[in-house]
Amino acid sequence: xxxxxxxxxxxxxxxxxxxxxxxxxxxxxxxxxxxxxxxxxxxxxxxxxxxxxxxxxxxxxxxxxxxxxxxxxxxxxxxxxxxxxxxxxxxxxxxxxxxxxxxxxxxxxxxxxxxxxxxxxxxxxxxxxxxxxxxxxxxxxxxxxxxxxxxxxxxxxxxxxxxxxxxxxxxxxxxxxxxxxxxxxxxxxxxxxxxxxxxxxxxxxxxxxxxx
Numbered sequence: 001x002x003x004x005x006x007x008x009x010x011x012x013x014x015x016x017x018x019x020x021x022x023x024x025x026x027x028x029x030x031x032x033x034x035x036x037x038x039x040x041x042x043x044x045x046x047x048x049x050x051x052x053x054x055x056x057x058x059x060x061x062x063x064x065x066x067x068x069x070x071x072x073x074x075x076x077x078x079x080x081x082x083x084x085x086x087x088x089x090x091x092x093x094x095x096x097x098x099x100x101x102x103x104x105x106x107x108x109x110x111x112x113x114x115x116x117x118x119x120x121x122x123x124x125x126x127x128x129x130x131x132x133x134x135x136x137x138x139x140x141x142x143x144x145x146x147x148x149x150x151x152x153x154x155x156x157x158x159x160x161x162x163x164x165x166x167x168x169x170x171x172x173x174x175x176x177x178x179x180x181x182x183x184x185x186x187x188x189x190x191x192x193x194x195x196x197x198x199x200x201x202x203x204x205x206x207x208x209x210x211x212x
Contacts, residue, residue, distance in 0.1 A: 008194035021096065024062055041098040050102045051111040057089060057098065058116055061196075065089035065098055068113070070124035073131040075157045082106050083133055087113070109134035149178060169186050 012191045022041055025032040030049025035042050045053050057065040067090040074084040081103040083170045104110055112135040123142040124135045132153035134141070143150060151164045162181045171175045 005045075008101065023059075025098065028056060032058075037099075043098060043099065043101070044101050047102050047104050047108060047110055048102070051113060051116075052088075054087060054100065055116055057100070061120060064091045064093050065096075066091065068092075068117045068120055069097075071113075071120055071127065073127040073133055073155065075131060075155065077157050080105070081105075082208055083131060085110050085127065106132070109136045110136040111135070114138060129153065132156065138178060 011139040018212055019036075020032045022036060025031060025041060025043050030046045030053050031043050032046060033044040039193075043053075057063045069090050070086075072086050072088075074086060075081055076084070083106065085102045085104055087100040087102070089100065090096075090150055091098070091137065098107070100175070102110060110133065111125055113138070114124065114135075121138065121140060124138050125140060125142065127133050128135065128138075128141055129143040130153055131144050146154065147167065152159055155194050162182065165178045166181050167176055
């Protein structure tokens with residue numbers, strides 16, 4: 001068992017063979033689970049405590065995760081808390097990596113860590129653009145990957161592969177025009193059978209069959 005959270009939350013149950021570094025992370029208030037995956041630490045953290053946990057992981061010399069290498073989103077459409085915001089941290093002094101996973105509902109926002117790592121602004125904008133996850137305290141919520149006027153969030157798994165609009169340049173209007181998607185070719189159905197399985201006769205066989 002981890003040394004409990006001082007806030008009165010239930011302590012995290014850890015496997016007996018887990019190492020001291022994982023136990024230190026598990027003892028932080030807001031951490032709901034810790035494991036090692038392929039040698040790297042993975043911690044699940046509640047959204048409400050995520051900023052505090054990340055700040056502690058950065059500033060406390062016990063952890064010294066001074067760098068955030070990447071922030072990304074994951075979509076789980078069938079889950080109650082549909083999204084994960086994933087922070088990949090690096091401690092150079094301890095030669096350790098830590099992946100912090102924060103579950104979040106589609107209607108919830110995560111506190112921005114741009115005040116901890118200014119470079120995180122770019123990743124948070126990308127997550128907002130592609131997944132629609134908001135960040136409290138993020139000064140710039142402009143899209144960063146998709147075009148101006150883009151509708152929806154393309155990395156959500158319910159987003160149509162064709163998108164909602166298509167773009168072309170109208171020479172007469174001398175402007176870029178957005179139209180509803182029009183498929184130039186109807187979808188085709190394929191049986192995916194091997195030609196050796198799907199064909200009972202080959203070209204030229206009719207001569208042999210007629211001769212019988």
